[in-house]
Amino acid sequence: MEESYKSLEIKQRSRDSRVFYLLTNNPSRGNALSRDFFTEFPAALSSLDRNPEAGVIILSGAGNHFCSGIDLQTLNSLSQQTRSADTGRTVEKLRREIKFLQRAVTAIEECRKPVIAAVHGACIGGGIDIITACDMRYSTENALFSVKEVDLAITADLGTLQRLPGIVGFGNAMELALTARTFSGLEAKELGLVTRVFSNKEALEKGVAEIAESKSPLAVIGTKRVLIQSRDLTLDQGLDYVATWNSGVLLSDDLTEALSAQHQKRKPLYAKL
Structure with a gap:
């Protein structure tokens, strides 16, 4: 039903579920973000957005980590491909490339359907860019987070510096971004970066799937x-x-069904979107 991707995998929770998983799928490299990811990710979100079977998207990672950041090979390739003898053209091309990468992350907000981040293992650099664009965020207690870019001598440019202050507060965002320190899922909850933490990956998957089910589309x-x-x-x-x-x-069949279900004390059944 869905397209095949190099850097991602799409799974439906069950045949009758409207919950779909979108997994970063580069586990041998800690789900580092390759060049393919930045092309495929917005395409996959658009595909799920158009799919009437999909109601909610859970963004997670295959293997042991959510995302270890942008692949260093991608960064090196970006540096090499944009260089030319003309400084003006080098700068203009680099700006276009950065805007291209930004659009892949912003696609989360442009997707009509809710995108929930379920974080386990490492969520570093570009992983923070991604989850700050998500609509809801959950993690395991021992997940590891870091706004890592200053350690690579760059300024985070895919959305963290714009979105994180609104989530954790300006002062906390400044400290996390300037120090690049690593913090746990438990601290992420204290900061407000994640709403709830779970004891392990299995509990995270079960809890987030339950949260994602059965609301009016x-x-x-x-x-x-x-x-x-x-x-x-x-x-x-x-x-x-x-x-x-x-x-x-407002005046929809969903409203009629919600009121009827409450009156009859049953679970509502909403039509596909």
């Missing part, structure tokens, strides 16, 4: 879009946006 995509849009709006503008949104989708 229209309500879920509406809530995600309104929250993301409201970050850049005043209160009055945000209220006007949600009024316009709900005037278009």
Whole structure:
């Protein structure tokens, strides 16, 4: 049903489930982000977004780690490919390449359907870029996080410095980004980077899958879009946006089904999106 990817794998939780897993799939390199990833990741998200069977996407990693950061071979290739005798053209090409990489991460926010990060093992550098763009974040207690870029003599440029302060606060984001220190899943919860921690990978997978099940598709995509849009709006503008949104989708079969299910004390059954 889904396309085949070099750097990713897509799995459906079960045949009748609307929960789909999108796994970084380069376990021999700690799921480091290859050049293929930055092309395939937005394509995979778009495929799941269009798939009526998919309601929620859980982003996880194959093997022992979530993501060990951008592959150093990718960084080296980027450096070599953008060099030319003309400094102006080198800089312009490098800027285009950075924007290309950024779009792969921003695709998470552009996906209509919720994307939940389930982190185990290492979540380093580019892994932080990815999870800060996700709608919800969970991890194991012993997961390891680091905003690693300053240790590589670069400024994080795929979204961490823009998104992390809104999640953990400006002061915490500054300290994490300037020190590149490693911190655990337990501290990530204290900082607010993750909402909840689980004892191990198996408990994480089970808990996150349960969280992801059975909400109104229209309500879920509406809530995600309104929250993301409201970050850049005043209160009055945000209220006007949600009024316009709900005037278009509030009177739906999902609303009728939700009210009926509550009245009959049963689990609601929503149509595919």
